[in-house]
């Protein structure tokens with residue numbers, strides 16, 4: 001008998017993981033509290049479903065989720081412990097200041113900055129970390145930044161005027177990212193990047209955003225990728241990686257160096273957001289380490305650059321593709337400039353351009369289509385159960401919604417894929433319903449802290465650009481600026497050369 005058992009030991013040992021795995025599969029499919037939520041069985045069993053679409057296919061899970069909603073309805077189980085809801089009317093129920101949801105730590109691990117304000121999961125810890133920098137992003141602080149924004153917009157215009165004389169096409173995607181990058185780095189870091197000064201509008205630098213974002217999606221599933229990448233010697237990266245990979249590495253190293261300077265400086269100023277965070281009483285000393293401040297730097301620069309760049313490029317593309325819209329916008333801008341006769345650069349005055357109703361409609365419509373945050377906003381309520389329709393989602397369930405779903409909803413925005421600024425020129429309930437579902441900056445306690453800065457940059461840049469220049473698209477199609485891959489930020493096909501224009 002003992003001999004029989006001994007001979008079968010390897011088989012028995014092999015059976016242990018098999019039995020454990022089968023039990024887990026059976027549990028997740030039939031006994032898990034989410035087992036009644038519709039969705040594909042493979043997604044209910046394992047995160048590999050998500051991994052396949054996001055890593056192997058390259059940022060395609062968001063589109064798969066959209067397909068699943070068409071098949072299963074407004075709520076779908078997209079992971080063993082995660083549901084996705086597509087229902088613009090309930091967005092506010094999940095994303096507000098009172099429900100106190102945490103960010104799902106598994107999902108947000110992609111930024112490798114779970115101690116930055118952006119990446120902090122716990123709602124209370126996040127509140128303190130956000131408070132440490134919120135005074136820098138309040139409306140009053142942003143109005144003090146107006147002259148600095150104006151200076152950057154004028155610098156962009158000067159560069160564009162030179163290029164107009166040369167008669168060469170301009171890569172406006174890069175130019176806009178330089179403007180956005182300079183605005184964020186100048187304000188948040190001890191020293192700005194001065195990207196607008198670079199000869200080719202920092203073409204290589206801008207490419208690294210895509211590489212970092214793609215690596216980040218892998219990091220979510222295999223959370224050692226970014227630390228390994230950052231611990232490698234530079235020569236090794238140079239030998240094994242693309243130019244963009246080396247730039248991504250250098251960029252992260254620079255941010256860490258700046259954070260170290262801020263933390264270790266004895267007589268610190270209060271000029272930059274990073275300095276302000278370290279000076280703040282809202283957080284304990286343990287939150288003022290070089291590592292955590294590096295994470296704040298990384299997320300602030302990451303969150304503020306691509307988003308603003310994508311929004312500017314989307315709005316400009318659509319305006320240039322719609323001659324009627326272009327004409328009306330130019331008329332409104334010319335009238336505003338005429339009305340401020342005697343004022344130098346009148347369209348760089350925020351209070352003037354902010355009031356322009358057609359420009360505002362154009363911006364809303366562009367932000368609706370840009371969906372600069374394309375990833376799902378995954379939240380968890382660890383404290384209590386959540387109800388959606390007839391489903392009770394137990395505490396700890398990851399619940400996510402996507403801004404894209406709100407903005408492309410046909411019931412809220414008929415003919416949703418078309419660019420129609422006029423849809424915003426209505427009043428009453430129709431406008432109220434659109435505004436309720438229009439969430440480019442998210443909503444609630446985790447909404448965009450940089451919203452006011454972003455809006456000021458959008459208004460000033462678009463007003464100056466469209467007033468000053470006559471431009472036409474150069475070899476740019478809609479797919480060159482539109483999402484094909486979701487790496488939390490939207491990216492077009494890798495072949496895209498971005499938004500290119502000829503200036504007249």
Ligand code: HEM
Pocket residue numbers: 117118119130184188299300301303304305307308311372373377439440441442445446447448449450451453454
């Ligand atoms: C048009 C431009 C922008 C758009 C559309 C945008 C959109 C968003 C959205 C949707 C979120 C919520 C993300 C989530 O729930 O995971 C967010 C968060 C955030 N954004 Fe922005 N953003 C823009 C510009 C900026 C700028 C200029 C900054 C400034 C540095 C910034 C800094 C942040 C930060 C730090 C967070 C995290 C806030 C927190 O969790 O407390 N963003 N943004």
